[in-house]
Amino acid sequence: MIDLSVNIGSLKLKNPVMPASGCFSFGKEYADFYDLSQLGAITVKATTLEPRLGNPTPRVAETPGGMLNAIGLQNPGVEKVIAEELPHLRKYDIPVIVNVAGTTVEDYVAVTERLMDSADVDAIEVNISCPNVKCGGIQFGTDPAQAAHVTESIKKVSKVPVIVKLSPNVTDIVAMAKAVEAAGADAISMINTLVGMSIDLHKKRPLIANGVGGLSGPAVKPVAVRMTYQVAQAINIPIIGMGGIMDGEDAIEFLMAGATAVAIGTANFVNPMACPEIIEGIQTYCEQNGVANVRDLVGVAWK
Amino acid sequence: MIDLSVNIGSLKLKNPVMPASGCFSFGKEYADFYDLSQLGAITVKATTLEPRLGNPTPRVAETPGGMLNAIGLQNPGVEKVIAEELPHLRKYDIPVIVNVAGTTVEDYVAVTERLMDSADVDAIEVNISCPNVKCGGIQFGTDPAQAAHVTESIKKVSKVPVIVKLSPNVTDIVAMAKAVEAAGADAISMINTLVGMSIDLHKKRPLIANGVGGLSGPAVKPVAVRMTYQVAQAINIPIIGMGGIMDGEDAIEFLMAGATAVAIGTANFVNPMACPEIIEGIQTYCEQNGVANVRDLVGVAWK
Amino acid sequence: MARLTILEHREIADNMRWLAFEAPQDLHYQPGQFLHIRVTDGVDHLLRRPISLCKVDGGRQVLAVAYRVGGKGTKLLAAKNVGDTLDVLGPLGKGFQLHDGDSHAILIGGGIGVPPMVELADQLHQKGVKVTTIVGFQSKNVSILIDDLKKYGDVLIATNDGTLGLQGFVTDYMTDELLSSADRFYACGPTPMLRAVQAKMAGRVEGYLSLEERMGCGIGACMACVTSCQLPDGSIGFKKVCKDGPVFPAPEVYFA
Amino acid sequence: MARLTILEHREIADNMRWLAFEAPQDLHYQPGQFLHIRVTDGVDHLLRRPISLCKVDGGRQVLAVAYRVGGKGTKLLAAKNVGDTLDVLGPLGKGFQLHDGDSHAILIGGGIGVPPMVELADQLHQKGVKVTTIVGFQSKNVSILIDDLKKYGDVLIATNDGTLGLQGFVTDYMTDELLSSADRFYACGPTPMLRAVQAKMAGRVEGYLSLEERMGCGIGACMACVTSCQLPDGSIGFKKVCKDGPVFPAPEVYFA
Ligand SMILES: Cc1cc2nc3c(=O)[nH]c(=O)nc-3n(C[C@H](O)[C@H](O)[C@H](O)COP(=O)(O)OP(=O)(O)OC[C@H]3O[C@@H](n4cnc5c(N)ncnc54)[C@H](O)[C@@H]3O)c2cc1C
Ligand SMILES: Cc1cc2nc3c(=O)[nH]c(=O)nc-3n(C[C@H](O)[C@H](O)[C@H](O)COP(=O)(O)OP(=O)(O)OC[C@H]3O[C@@H](n4cnc5c(N)ncnc54)[C@H](O)[C@@H]3O)c2cc1C
Ligand SMILES: Cc1cc2nc3c(=O)[nH]c(=O)nc-3n(C[C@H](O)[C@H](O)[C@H](O)COP(=O)(O)O)c2cc1C
Ligand SMILES: Cc1cc2nc3c(=O)[nH]c(=O)nc-3n(C[C@H](O)[C@H](O)[C@H](O)COP(=O)(O)O)c2cc1C
Ligand code: FES
């Protein structure tokens, strides 16, 4: 029996695979394809204090080996999320991680406080890295001091583990990671999307209505693996690695780079069965390579 | 007759297409495939003061939609470059741009001074953006003040246009561009490679001997287009755009984003005829879209 | 999600193709739903292409679509051969609703909005509803599926350049006489056409519009494909074309 | 660079395939050169795969290689069918040099280093040189091309697990007797094998080693594929496997 379980702070995951925020909504749609109890955890769509309509369309574009998105944090606001979206997830035997976004530190704190009233929240993922300028948050994701400040403020009000999600659009990702670790983060998730753009040759304008969008998918995997590898060696809290994971081998690559768990975003759109297939792929890899405990793989590329 | 000519500072290019530094060596190999006189210009491999052996192998790895490289600036040193590599390029009717790299400002200045003795150098491209840690140069590429300092120093000794090549591995690419423009750069080229990594699952170690490598190819195109679009609106000197250009339409995308010319790197490895085919692709696009002058396309996505 | 085998694949007009699959065993579908098709197994074209279900035939054995070869993905699709298999999700979304008691329906298709009208026309016809289809194309050389539609009722044709049928727009056929005889309309096509149809029909004939939007997941999870709609409380909000649509009751659709 | 049509494609051992192309009109080649093959027209696998020329047949009409299906690219290659075309660059690089006056040559191939020996053996044989080929494999189930090689001389076989021929290594066949009768050796295979061969032959038999390195361009422009070599001035420097090699005079090669 291979042990696939991992811990992210005090969260116990039966396996290291979860969907990435924003790519799985609140789970309902994928529940039509498989039993969500198979997952290690679920990370839901970004939640803000007030409802947000998000950006105009087009909101997505295909790029070579990847895609751009500028959804713009469309969500019904924290009240509705608590009332209407989270409860149905309780029936699955998995930790629920709620992605929190905002424009000011006060926003983040207020959303977190509201979420503490719900029994359906097992961890907070702080989205300080939304690459879409208009949605706020990006300034926290590029300046270590501000990232530390927002982390600290959330930690003060959170009763559940706080995971801080880092932006790759920085000169020094290690400095960002160290700052949020020092500020008390229980874990780090990385990477959010790279800021990119496609131009529509017919319209002679950026294809995405918002102009810039966030690049995700296999194209960004080498950047994500590199950052995971660098950050894992510099901090002592666990990392949830993501960026272009499409199959079990990609997931293993992140574990070897130093991630304790992985999140799957874009792959869900390509293949709705991506998450369970990746769990199976990790299992198979372990069987074929005599790995008894998936935790033994974490960071072997530099250990 | 469509006018494909463009100017980069005082350099006159018969069309906006040139090979990217490091992807074309000194041209000899590609001259077996076509007449290099067809090119708008040629940018040769990075040159340092002393000969460099570069990094151990493997030096390249394939990634989804791209590749990683860590050649490590292997080159015979500026003396040999001047004596043995540049003269044969004179027989083609195209400007020769020499890519200069170093570890200290003095290195850059010394190489530039030596190059000024050669009649075969039409412009200098300052490589302050080699993502490979051991090769030096990256610190100049991530700090605006240092980038400005090296630019200024080179401008003092250069009699030919100075093009500064920017790294995409920064939080604020516009600040970098403005700094080198203020320091006297005649043009900017962008982007160099993104820092990435692949892990060899069998060896449980980074695949590339150097550990990290530079990510290039179609995968990075959205990042390069976005940066070109942002920088072009913030500066008044021309941009040589690059990053994942594979065909004429990709080149047009960079022109619309605000590049005056484009450089072709990885595509040469996929298809040795990439440069002439891209020139033809631009020509065809202009014909089919009633563009009389390729310069009319520059920046139309935001103008 | 299934790998479907290609049974037929041929050109039906300039850059327009007919693509028929062996239908999955457990096929459930409505006219107006779409298939979400992966054009390659590689990662160079990650996103699936949404293509409307055009016709189900042979006692539910054959599932066909018609599509335009335009961008890079549909070019790859066009290179697939009979016998190849494709990764297909769907049929997805909400299709056209048929109403008991209707006796005459107007179907309006523009360009690549024509394909979903074929299955719809067949189902209405089988239900005993009189079908009048108005189709609009740029030009004769890109006109498609006219003979297929004629099996189920009258087909009125407009082209922008007059090379086939009337020179003009589909709305030119929407005379008071026609509208007053109709119980329902169903439209699919480019936004300007849908907007004109919505305006023309407002307060006169009830019906449905089928919308297009760039998609990510195709199943309602990513929020890529939203469109402005009149919400039940009267405010304007977003609905998802992939899950709440692509077919919406016409008055719900809000064109900015 | 050419698009070559596949004439034959079949399994010749577990995960080992024989792939024959219609040769380009103006084929110039040497044994030991390689083809640089694009495995897909999409961008998901950008880099070409270097595969040694194995055999030219039918009066220069057919160009064949043999390869192992290992990673993602060769898996895609394995899915190509007879009649499909592939984008092929080459033959590239420097191959094995034949020397006038040689009367006996030892050819040494390990695993996927065996294929280039076939064309070499044929050419030597045609030139009247006696050929002794030593081949090494992991196991019988991955052994390849033995019958092809037997046409040109003796073939001595070693496998790691003893399932075919001698249990052991190719060097076990390199007796004093054999070496003293040989004018030349040619070797291609994994680095440990080449290193052992180089050591064994040093000062006794002159010969060539064919090296492997990950490649970018394949034509000498990117400096990806360098290998440490003894330079003319005695120092250790880099040479390019794709352009200066893959075949090097054995004493030039420096194994770190
Ligand atoms: C519900 C629905 C039903 C459709 N039914 C049909 C049909 O029956 N026949 C038909 O020919 N076309 C139909 N379309 C349009 C079709 O999806 C696009 O023409 C197609 O996706 C373009 O892909 P491409 O590879 O040619 O273009 P590319 O430019 O390579 O596409 C890149 C990306 O943009 C998306 N995209 C590009 N154009 C459109 C568009 N107009 N609408 C939506 N997404 C787009 C693609 O899906 C892909 O993700 C439908 C669209 C929707 C939303
Ligand atoms: C000059 C030369 C001749 C060769 N001749 C043969 C031959 O005749 N038969 C044969 O089976 N193999 C041969 N090889 C090895 C063959 O190139 C690799 O096995 C193949 O490229 C692996 O591709 P993949 O898609 O299976 O692996 P992937 O892991 O998908 O490859 C990813 C990248 O790494 C490169 N790569 C991976 N492994 C190797 C390797 N061992 N050597 C070089 N590049 C590698 C690939 O070319 C590609 O760029 C030769 C290599 C060289 C350099
Ligand atoms: C359509 C879409 C929406 C996203 N929304 C969010 C979000 O709301 N909050 C967040 O932290 N990240 C969001 N992301 C980023 C992903 O969670 C993930 O970090 C990124 O896509 C990289 O992983 P991938 O390559 O597997 O998709 C979104 C990504 C996509 C593609
Ligand atoms: C193998 C290789 C070697 C390179 N060497 C250099 C170099 O010496 N100097 C430099 O400024 N850029 C170098 N680059 C970066 C390219 O010039 C270019 O900026 C980058 O590859 C993006 O363009 P592309 O996607 O078209 O390859 C190199 C890139 C590759 C792939
Ligand atoms: S395409 Fe994802 S919600 Fe509609």
Ligand code: FES
């Ligand atoms: S592969 Fe480019 S120099 Fe050898």
